[in-house]
Amino acid sequence: MPFEPIxxxxxxxxxxxxxxxxxxxxxxxxxxxxxxxYMYHHLKKGCILNLHSINSNDRHLLFGVNYGSFRLGTxxxxxxxxxxxxxxxxxxxxxxxxxxxxxxxxPPTAIIVELECENDFLADVA
Numbered sequence: 001m002p003f004e005p006i007x008x009x010x011x012x013x014x015x016x017x018x019x020x021x022x023x024x025x026x027x028x029x030x031x032x033x034x035x036x037x038y039m040y041h042h043l044k045k046g047c048i049l050n051l052h053s054i055n056s057n058d059r060h061l062l063f064g065v066n067y068g069s070f071r072l073g074t075x076x077x078x079x080x081x082x083x084x085x086x087x088x089x090x091x092x093x094x095x096x097x098x099x100x101x102x103x104x105x106x107p108p109t110a111i112i113v114e115l116e117c118e119n120d121f122l123a124d125v126a
Contacts, residue, residue: 022118024082025098028065028073028111035070040100040107043067049095049113051075051083065095065113072111079115086117093117 036043047067054062054074063075063083075083086093098114 023114023116024079025112025114026076026079028113029076030073031108031111034073036072036111037107039067039070040102043097043100043108043111045097045099047097049097051095075113079113082115091117 049072050066050068052064052066054064061080063080065072065075083093094116096114096116097111099112100108101110101112102108
C-alpha cells in the first residue's frame with residue numbers, strides 16, 4: 001500500500017534535510033568578561049564561531065569561543081567533552097549561535113550556541 005502524498009511544513013522540512021547531523025546546544029560561560037559590549041550588534045542566529053583550546057598538561061580543559069578576533073566566552077564542560085570526542089574521531093563539526101538573549105538596545109545577557117556534527121550511521125550500515 002503506497003503512502004498518501006502530504007504537504008510538509010517548512011520547520012519539519014528543515015529537520016528532514018539535516019537529519020544526517022547531530023546537534024547539541026548549551027550556554028556560553030564567561031560572557032561578562034568578554035568583548036561582547038564592543039560588538040554585540042554583529043551577533044545573529046546562525047553566525048559561525050571559532051574555537052580555540054585552553055590547554056593544561058596536554059589536555060583540553062576549556063574551549064574559548066571567538067567571533068572573528070573578538071572573545072565571546074567559554075563552552076560548558078559537556079560541550080567541551082563532545083568536541084574532544086569529535087576531534088579524536090576526526091569528525092567535522094561546526095559551532096554556531098542558536099540564540100542571543102538580550103533586551104532591546106542592550107548587550108546580551110546570555111548566548112546559546114549549537115554544536116553540529118555529521119553522523120556516520122549511513123556509512124556504517126553501507
